[in-house]
Amino acid sequence: MGRDVQGARRGGAEGDGARGQSVRDAVALAVLLAVIVAPALAFLVKLGGVELPLWLDGSTALYLSGSAPLSQPGMGAREVAANLAEGSTRDNVEDLVLENVPFRAQALIANAELQRDAIRASNLLFDWPAYPCFYGSSNYLIDEYQAVKPVQRSGLVPGWQRFSESLAAFASTHPGTRFAVLLPAESTEPASNPAIALTSDGVTNEDMAATFEAVLGSVPNVSVVAEDFDDGAAYYDQYFRLDHHWTEAGAVALYNRLAQASGLEVLEVQGIVEQEVGYMGSLARQGLVGAWDAATALANDFSNIRFTDEAGNVTTAADHSRYESLPKIQKLTDYYSSYYSGLNGVFENDEAPLDETVLEVSDSFGDAFTRLVATGARRVVNVDWLTQERSGDESLANLMEVEDPSLVVFVGTPWNYASMCDRFPNLFA
Amino acid sequence: MVFSSAIFLFLFLPLTLGFYFALPWLAAKNVVLLLASLLFYAWGEPVYVVLMVVSILVNWGFALIMDRAMSRAAASRRSQGALPRGARDGEVDPPGDDDGFDSLDVPSDRLGDIRGEERRARSSKGATVALAIVLVIDLGLLGVFKYLGFFCAQVNNLVGSPILPEVSLALPIGISFYTLQAVSYVVDVWRGDVRAQANPLYLGMYISMFPQLVAGPIVRYSEIEEAVDDRHVTLAGFARGIRLFAVGMGKKMLLANVCGVLADALLVLPPEEIGFVGCASAVCAYTFQIYFDFGGYSDMAIGLGSMFGFSYPRNFNYPYISSSVTEFWRRWHMTLGSFFRDYVYIPLGGNRVSTPRWMLNILIVWGLTGIWHGAAWNFLLWGLYYGVILMCEKLFLLSWLERVPRFFRHLYTIVVFFFGWLLFSVVGLSNVAHWVLAIFGRYGWLGTSTLWELQSWSYVSLVPVLVLASTPVIPWIRKRFEAWLAGRPAAGIVAAPQKGNDFVPPCELVVPADVLPSRRGAATAVAILADLALLAVFALSVISVVSSSYNPFIYFQF
Secondary structure, eight states, X not given: OBOOHHXXXXXXXXXXXXXXXXXXXXXXXXXXXXXXXXXXXHHHHHHTTOOOOTTTOGGGGXXXXXXXXXXXXXXXXXXXXXXHHSSOHHHHHHHHHHHTSTTHHHHHHHHHHHHHHXXXXXXXXXXXXXXXXSTTOSOEEEGGGTEEEOOOBGGGHHHHHHHHHHHHXXXXXXXXXXXXXXXXXXXXOTTTOXXXXXXXXXXXXXXXXXXXXXXXXXXXXXXXXXXXXSSHHHHHHHBOSSSSSBOHHHHHHHHHHHHHHHTOOOOXXXXXXXXXXXXXXXXXXXXXXXXXXXXXXXXXXXXXXXXXXXXXXXXXXXXXXXXXXXOHHHHHHSHHHHHSOOSSEXXXXXXXXXXXXXXXXXXXXXXXXXXXXXXXXXXXXXXXXGGOOOOSSOOHXXXXXXXXXXXXXXXXXXXXXXXXXXXXXXXXX | OOTTSHHIIIIIHHHHHHHHHHOOOHHHHHHHHHHHHHHHHHHHOTTTHHHHHHHHHHHHHHHHHHHHHHHHHHHHHHHTTOOOTTOSSSOOOOOSOOSTTOSSOOOTTHHHHHSOHHHHHHOOHHHHHHHHHHHHHHHHHHIIIIIHHHHHHHHHHHHTXXXXXXXXXXXXXXXXXXXXXXXXXXXXXXXTSSOXXXXXXXXXXXXXXXXXXXXXXXXXXXXXXXXXHSOOOBHHHHHHHHHHHHHHHHIIIIIIHHHHHHHHHHHTSOHHHHHHHHHHHHHHHHHHHHHHHHHHHHHHHHHHHHHTTXXXXXXXXXXXXXXXXXXXXXXXXXXXXXXHIIIIITTTTTTSSOHHHHHHHHHHHHHHHHHHHOSSHHHHHHHHHHHHHHHHIIIIIHHHHTTSOHXXXXXXXXXXXXXXXXXXXXXXXXXXHHHHHHHTTTTTTTTTSOHHHHOGGGGGGGHHHHHHHHTTHHHHHHHHHHHXXXXXXXXTOOSSOSSSOOOOOTTOOOOOTTOOGGGHHHHHHHHHHHHHHHHHHHHHHHHHHHHOOOOOOGGGGO
C-alpha cells in the first residue's frame, strides 16, 4: 500500500504532517489487525495445548451462561471439528469464534457496567432505589443491599390458582396423606426488593401466600407454608444477594416452619461455614454484575444421612466431593447446585425421629432443603418435577403408590408453580 | 452475516483481507471479493444465494445483449453517416448526477442532458426490448418475494373469500438493495452511461459486494466501473476505511442497539398500557435507533469499501438537523433518493410538466419509496405522508417556512419525521391511530404503567450524547480547528452543507497543507487525540460486539 493523493493533501507532500499522518494510519492498521486476528491466535495457542489464564480465555465467559466450550487446551483439530459438526455447524462456528475472543468475560461485564453507569447517571434525577443491571435487563440492582433481584408479575397468579385448584382436588382424593406447599420468598419480599413497589403489578410473598391460601386454606390435609421477614436485612441473612436461591440458613428457616406444621423435628443450626471461593450466583451472572456472595452452608454434620442417586450410587448428604473437584471458575459460578448432593434420589436417616417417608417434589430450591428434611424423617424421596416438562404416564399418584409417603412437600419458585400444570399436565392426574 | 458480529469481525474479515492482499493480481482480488461476498450472503441465506447468482447472470446476459444491439445500431448509423463523432463504441457522457445530494428537484438543464445526441445515436429497439425483459425479471423477482403474499392477502380480504392462495415466502435478505443496483446497471447500459461488463465474475462482484450487499448504500455501476478494472489500495485510504468502520460500529453498537432496547420493548405494547410517556419515548428511541443503525451500517459499508479500494457514495448527511422535509430527504438515505430521482422521477417528467402531473409524479415516487421498504400499508402510508408534505412544501410551504425563524423550521421538521417514524415503526395500520391518540394524551401520561417500569427514565443521561451525535458538531469543531491551523477566518464555516460536502470520518483531522508552522505541534497533538478517541470508540464497540447476541441491522428486513 502506498500513500495516495488525499494522504499527500493532509499535511503537504513533504513535511512532518504527512509523515505523522502516515504513522497514525499505520497504527490504525496495526490496531485493526491486532483486534481481528486475536481470537484466531488464541485458538491456535489452545490447540497447541497451552492453557490460557482465566482472565484471558474467552471461554471463561461461557460460565456466565452455563454452557461448555467447544475447544479445550490440547484438544486436537479433529476433536474440535467433531464438536463443530454436532448440531448446527454455523452456530457452532460462531460460538467457537466467540469463545476464543480474549478477555470476553471482562468485556461482557465491562459492557454491562458501562450501561449501568449511564443508568445510574439518569437515576440521579429520579433516585429510584432499584434500577436495571443494564439496558433491557429484567434484573434490578438494589443499591441499599448491593443485591440483584427480578420482579415477579401478576401474570403468574392464574398459574398459581391452577396449581392450587389441581392440588386441592388431588388432596381430597388422598385424605390419608398430608401435603405441604412451601413458598420461598424468592424475590417477592418487598422490603428486600423495593423494585416490586415500583411496578404496577409486582407481587409479594404475601400476595402469593394469599392466592394459595384462598384455594388451599379450606383443604384439611394441605398446609401452605409461607415466609415473612421483619426487614430487608433479615431477608438477606437467608437469601443470596446475587442468586435467586436461599442460603442453607434460609432453607432451615422454612424447614423449621414446615416441621412445626407437620410434626417433624425442628433443626438447630450449629454454625455456618464459608467456602474459600465465593458464589457468583445466577442473578449476578444474568445481570452481568462482577461481584459475588459468600458461599455458605450449615456446619451441622449430615454424614449420618445416606444418599442414593438415580444410578444407585451411595454417598452421604455430607459428601461434597463433586464440588471440591471443580475448577475454581466453576466453584465460583456453580456453587449452589454443585455443593449439595443432588435432586433426584433417596435420603435415608436411620436416626431420624419420624419413621415415615416424605416425598419432596421440588425444583433447585430442594438442593439445599432435602437433607434438612432428612434430619427429621427416616426416608426422603426427592424428585425435581417442578422443573420438568413431562408428557408421559408419570404422575404424582403413581409415585405415591410406589413410595407410600405420609407427607408430600412441594418446594419451588413462584414461576415454577405458575407453569407447573402446563409443563406437566399429568402431575395431579 | 452482519458486520457487528464476532464471526464477521474475527473470522470473515481477517480471512478476506488476508486472501485479498496476499494475491497480487487484480483479477484474483476481484474473484476473492466475489467468493467472499457469496459466502457472506450464504452464511445467512444458504438457499437464496442461488437466487442472487441467477439475478447476476440474467443481468449480465441481458446487459451484454443490449450493449451489442446498441453497438450494432451505432455501427449501422455510422455506415449511413448519421453518427456524430465520438458516439461510437461506448464513448458516453459521464453520469449526469453532479448536483450533490438533491433527491427530487431536477435542475432545469438536467433533463436535456439525460439523453444526449450521442446516446440517441446508439439507441436500438432490440436493446429496449432486452431492457424491458430484464426489468420484468428483476422487478418480478422482487415482486414475487416481497409483495406477492401481501397482494394475495389484500385481494382475499377485499373479496371476502380466499380466491388466491396464501403465499408466505421468506424475504431474501438484501433483495431490495441488489435489485435496485441491478436495475440501475441495466438501465445505465441501455442509456449508454456505462458499457456492459463482459466478465460475469466482475459483475457478480459489483452486485454481490458484501459491504453494501444487504443494506446499501445503493452503489451504481458507473460509480465503481473504473475501480472494478483498476484500483489501488493506499495506506491512507485503508486507514480512512478503518476510521469510518470504527465510527459506524460505534453508532450501531453503542447508540443504535441501546436505543433499540427501549424501542423494541415499548413498540410491542398497547398504547393504552404505556400512555404518552411510553409511546413518545418509544418513537423517540426508534428515531435515534434507525438513524444510528442505518447510518452506522452505511459508514461501515463505506469504510469497508475503502479498505478494498472502492469509493462508495455517502448515504447520510446529518438528516436530523434539517429545517424542512425537502432538506431531510436530501440528507437521509441519499442513494435511495437519487435512485428514485434518476430512474423514476425524471423519466416520469420530473418537475418539467404541468403542476398536477408534477404532483402526481411526486406521489408516485413516494408511494414507491414507501412500498419499497416493505409490503405493508404502514410503509405505503409512510411514503405517501412524505409525498403529501413534500408537495405542500414545493407548492407553498417552503416559501412560507423561509420567513420563519430557523428554530421553528427545525421544530416543524422534527415533528414531521417523529410522526413519520411512528407510522414506520408501529406494527399494523390499525394500531397507528391508537398510537397517535396516545401521543395526544388519550391514555394519560403513563397509561396503566408506572414511570419506573417504562424505563424511559434510564435513557435521560444518553439524550445529550444522542442529540450531539446526530448533529455535525464534531465536523464543525474540526473545520474551525483546521481554519485556525491555517490562520484562515472561521466565519461562514458550514459543518454539513447539503451539497458538495467532503465526507471525512468524524474525528479524523485533515491537517491543511498551509498549516502555520507555529501550529504544527497543535495539529499533531489534536490528530493523535482524535485517533485515540476513535480507538476508544472502536474498543467499546468491540466489547459490545462480543457481549451481544445476534443483532441484525434494521434495514435487513427491507
